[in-house]
Amino acid sequence: MTLPYPPPLLRVLLADDHGIVREGLKMVMHQASELIGSVDEAATGEQVLALLAAHGADVLVLDLGMPGVAGSGWVRALRERHPALHIMVLTANTDERSRLAILEAGADEYLAKTGSSRELMAAIERLQNGHDKQPARAQSTHTPAPAETLTRREQQVLALAAQGATAAQIGQALHISPLTARKHRENLMRKLALHSTAELVAYAVRLGLPSA
Template identity: 40%
Template sequence: MNRWTALIVEDHPIVRQGLRTLLELQGIQVVAETGDGLEALRLLEQHQPHMLVLDLSLQGLSGLEVLRQARRRWRTLRTLVLSMHDDDAYVVEALRSGAMAYVLKGSPTEELVRALEALCQGRRYLSVPLSERLLDPSEGAAAPQDPYETLTERERQVLHLTAEGYTSREIAERLFISPRTVEKHRENLMNKLDLHSQAELIHYAVQRGLVQPRRN
């Protein structure tokens, strides 16, 4: 694994530091790290790493959406998801979105090492507690088209940022577009998803796992 490079995307600095140390001990060069989904895409474009170590709970853009966009842009990128979510829905969605490995936070260090080795060998890997049947979530009857898949890349970004509570002006500044363009994208995406209010948009984003539920 001496020539492998990796980007770490995790929103907790202490966890990022531990991951960096572990990857470097395996001979993997960490080219950059961030806790922001939008920044992750910029860093992938800038550094073109071989490997992505990704948390699903991020600011700016969810880990699942980072996965989807990364799969479309960088077909050879190998992604390891490191997540606290152990329910089938998250695991299946991550694998469908392009993850090659899914490791639960709290797993032994040895398991993360095995997952990294599997990625370098082009194999999939799931944490031991996860069902082996999830290794091929594509099997089974074909499902109807998901309306989310009809959204453009920009519409998805606006959806995520709106659900996180950013104003049109703040979203415009983050995406380098005008507030009016943001509002047009929001209108389009709400029509496609059959959403009719800000509350419905936030509920949809939480149900999809795009953002985390707000805690009082």
């Protein structure tokens, strides 16, 4: 009886702007699976494109919040340029609208960073075995995305903050006091579970808002 050849080892590209996250993911992959071969690392969207052009990859594990990655449009362009690449998004953003937009743009998987390493490795094995990617469809019971809970004023503040405007500048643009602008910003960050200006800007980019 002739045994089948083992599948080729996967070339993985880890794309996250936090070095400690990349190191942890690399350790998990090598410990949890014999399918993983080489693992390259990128901290910006530009580095992702350069490494794919230079070395290629089978699987891209992508954080949407890192510099140079502009939401679904960036993913769509990447899919058109690398049609055979398995794109796995690993993100802190769990709202349904963003998930659907990214999957429809061409990503194969959309995983939350709050999940377990087992989920990540199971997704990689699904792709390796040729199983279908995650379906880009909404849940039967609609739960409002966090962005849908923002008031019109909070949406305006989000758009301005994403462009780097200070509380004073936001207040001037919206004809409100800096204190009120700061309060709106605090409220929207609480609703969106954001904890820093960098997270706020990244979230705005994922929604398609212009940033500085």
